Amino acid sequence: MKRILVDMDGVLADVYSRFFDLHEQATGSRLSPSDVAGMPESEAFPEQVSWVSAPGFFRHLPVMPGSIEGMKKLNSVFDIVVISLATEFPQSLTDKQLWMHDHFPFISWKQLVFCGNKNLLHADIMIDDHPKNLDHFPGETIIFTQPHNINIHDTRHIRISSWLEAEKLLFKKV
Amino acid sequence: MKRILVDMDGVLADVYSRFFDLHEQATGSRLSPSDVAGMPESEAFPEQVSWVSAPGFFRHLPVMPGSIEGMKKLNSVFDIVVISLATEFPQSLTDKQLWMHDHFPFISWKQLVFCGNKNLLHADIMIDDHPKNLDHFPGETIIFTQPHNINIHDTRHIRISSWLEAEKLLFKKV
Numbered sequence: 001m002k003r004i005l006v007d008m009d010g011v012l013a014d015v016y017s018r019f020f021d022l023h024e025q026a027t028g029s030r031l032s033p034s035d036v037a038g039m040p041e042s043e044a045f046p047e048q049v050s051w052v053s054a055p056g057f058f059r060h061l062p063v064m065p066g067s068i069e070g071m072k073k074l075n076s077v078f079d080i081v082v083i084s085l086a087t088e089f090p091q092s093l094t095d096k097q098l099w100m101h102d103h104f105p106f107i108s109w110k111q112l113v114f115c116g117n118k119n120l121l122h123a124d125i126m127i128d129d130h131p132k133n134l135d136h137f138p139g140e141t142i143i144f145t146q147p148h149n150i151n152i153h154d155t156r157h158i159r160i161s162s163w164l165e166a167e168k169l170l171f172k173k174v
Numbered sequence: 175m176k177r178i179l180v181d182m183d184g185v186l187a188d189v190y191s192r193f194f195d196l197h198e199q200a201t202g203s204r205l206s207p208s209d210v211a212g213m214p215e216s217e218a219f220p221e222q223v224s225w226v227s228a229p230g231f232f233r234h235l236p237v238m239p240g241s242i243e244g245m246k247k248l249n250s251v252f253d254i255v256v257i258s259l260a261t262e263f264p265q266s267l268t269d270k271q272l273w274m275h276d277h278f279p280f281i282s283w284k285q286l287v288f289c290g291n292k293n294l295l296h297a298d299i300m301i302d303d304h305p306k307n308l309d310h311f312p313g314e315t316i317i318f319t320q321p322h323n324i325n326i327h328d329t330r331h332i333r334i335s336s337w338l339e340a341e342k343l344l345f346k347k348v
Contacts, residue, residue, distance in 0.1 A: 003294075081294060087283040090275070093267035101264070109261040109290045116284035120177075120255060122296050 001079045002173065003123035005137075006071070008084040008096065010129035010146045012104070013061040019045050038151040052089055059095035063103050066163030071104055073167060077174045081123065082107055085133070086114040125173065127166065131157070142169070175253045176347065177297035179311075180245070182258040182270065184303035184320045186278070187235040193219050212325040226263055233269040237277050240337030245278055247341060251348045255297065256281055259307070260288040299347065301340065305331070316343070 009015045016033065023045060024030040036044035051057055074080055082100065086092050093114055100107060113121065118133045127142045128134050129149055134141040134157050143149060145161040160166050183189045190207065197219060198204040210218035225231055248254055256274065260266050267288055274281060287295065292307045301316045302308050303323055308315040308331050317323060319335040334340050 087271060087286040087288070090268050090271040090283075093271060093288065094264050097261060097264040097267060109264075111290060112261040113287065113289040113294060114261070114267065115287040115289070116282065117255075120287060120295050120297075122294070 001077070002125060003079040003081060004074065004125040004127065004170070005081050005083045005118065005121060005123045007126075007128040007130075007133070007144070008082060008086075008100075009058075009061075011127055011144045012064055012067050012071070012082065013058070013099070014064045015041075015061060016147060017062045018057070018060075019048065019051070022047070022051055033147045036147045039148060041148050044148070053091065055091045056095065058092045059099055061099065064163065068103060070163035070167045072106060074170055075106060078125075078170070079123075080107065081111050081113060081121070083113040083115065083118060083121065085116060085118065087116040125170070127160075140173070142166070175251070176299060177253040177255060178248065178299040178301065178344070179255050179257045179292065179295060179297045181300075181302040181304075181307070181318070182256060182260075182274075183232075183235075185301055185318045186238055186241050186245070186256065187232070187273070188238045189235060190321060191236045192231070192234075193222065193225070196221070196225055207321045210321045213322060215322050218322070227265065229265045230269065232266045233273055235273065238337065242277060244337035244341045246280060248344055249280060252299075252344070253297075254281065255285050255287060255295070257287040257289065257292060257295065259290060259292065261290040299344070301334075314347070316340070 006012065020031055041048055084096055086096055096114065097112060100112060119136055123139060125140045125142065126134060126137045127144055129144045129146040131149065131152050131154060134143060141157040143152065143157040143159050145159060158169065160169060180186065194205055215222055258270055260270055270288065271286060274286060293310055297313060299314045300308060300311045301318055303318045303320040305323065305326050305328060308317060315331040317326065317331040317333050319333060332343065334343060
């Protein structure tokens with residue numbers, strides 16, 4: 001059974017929706033994905049670090065559309081490991097696991113990894129929205145479209161823009 | 175640089191000292207390591223699961239004697255990764271990382287892994303007190319003596335009983 005590393009933020013958790021909400025609360029105007037397309041998250045949302053460092057940020061993120069259904073299907077035919085570079089923000093750790101339990105209860109605690117370096121793990125396939133995580137992974141790499149990465153045209157990574165596309169692509173690789 | 179996976183509980187954190195304290199608080203009598211030698215932790219301390227599930231348990235554990243000095247030395251010549259099977263107890267995650275930051279501030283967040291399955295990681299050497307983690311590791315395995323494992327005589331694993339022994343053994347393997 002092939003092992004897939006599935007990233008949380010920007011793949012399972014819709015972080016941008018929450019960033020747009022918080023930006024609107026602070027400024028009164030709402031941004032859209034096209035307003036921040038191609039910008040690093042830290043540039044699009046300069047307050048980002050204080051937002052994500054606050055207790056509770058990761059506890060109440062919306063779920064990426066289609067991800068629950070997609071993960072249910074993939075979990076029956078792949079060795080799924082959900083991984084998050086979470087140790088940079090210690091207060092996020094418990095929130096992230098409780099969030100997983102709320103929305104993806106079929107993913108067991110044995111399938112979770114919270115770490116500071118994704119290169120420590122071995123697997124066959126990695127799905128992530130950040131090229132920095134994908135670039136050094138020795139297996140197949142899938143980049144999940146998010147506003148910050150739309151100008152990345154690295155042919156080493158297969159691009160998908162939705163969970164329906166993820167299912168379609170991955171079921172060919174079982 | 176060789177990578178070493180270093181377990182937290184029973185290697186860096188002196189869990190038994192805390193178990194003895196809690197047992198004494200509950201019963202009025204204090205056990206010693208010889209009283210529980212060779213017994214699984216769950217048998218020696220039937221209340222163990224409720225103790226470790228309570229918020230705060232992992233936040234205030236004593237540090238294993240010699241571990242800070244030993245880790246400082248090893249961290250300069252090995253690729254050290256501290257790993258804990260922590261996702262079974264979501265409330266422990268943030269506590270564990272804050273504890274690491276208090277006692278081992280020279281270990282960066284990039285060197286931490288909290289997961290549900292240690293077989294996901296690749297490394298050269300693993301130090302752990304639980305044979306279940308060591309038995310399937312493909313590299314060199316070092317068993318750290320704790321009361322529950324003293325009757326394990328598996329010749330695949332090198333036994334050490336202190337951090338001084340850990341330093342002595344590992345500096346030969348740099």
